[in-house]
Amino acid sequence: MGDLEIRTAVADDVPAIVGMLADDPLGARRETPDDLAPYLSALERLSADPNQQLVVAVREGRVVGTLQLTIIPGLSRRGATRSIIEGVRIHADERGSGLGTRFIEWAVDESRRQGCQLVQLTSDTSRVDAHRFYERLGFTASHTGFKLEI
Secondary structure, three states: OOOEEEEEEOOHHHHHHHHHHOOOHHHHHHHHOOHHHHHHHHHHHHOOOOOOEEEEEEEEEEEEEEEEEEEEOOHHHHHOOEEEEEEEEEEEHHOOOOOOHHHHHHHHHHHHHHOOOOEEEEOOOOOOOHHHHHHHHHOOOOOOOOOOOO
């Protein structure tokens, strides 16, 4: 990927990842960059699960993007394996550079490499620009998602 490295996230990446998660109106309400302990604990759980990949995009030694890729074996769709792309964030000064496209293409290629027949993701209804971005990449807004906070 030229000047871009995509690799598994490590503990030293957590401050940059959390900073990107908190760098928008939605994230600012739900993330706490001043307390990294829960994020480091989550990274340990993710790292121990072979069906989870938390990755970062690094340019010139700086974390400029992150996403989580989850692989889910299933029975529906004739026993299809699917992936879920979650928590996609691109650093503010990299938006519009093509990094997001390269990053999502990487996730789709990785999903294919792991035998997935379907890639899915969700995006908050308020993120209209993100919806256009995903549609431009071939994703279809085919379902209505539901969440229940517990």
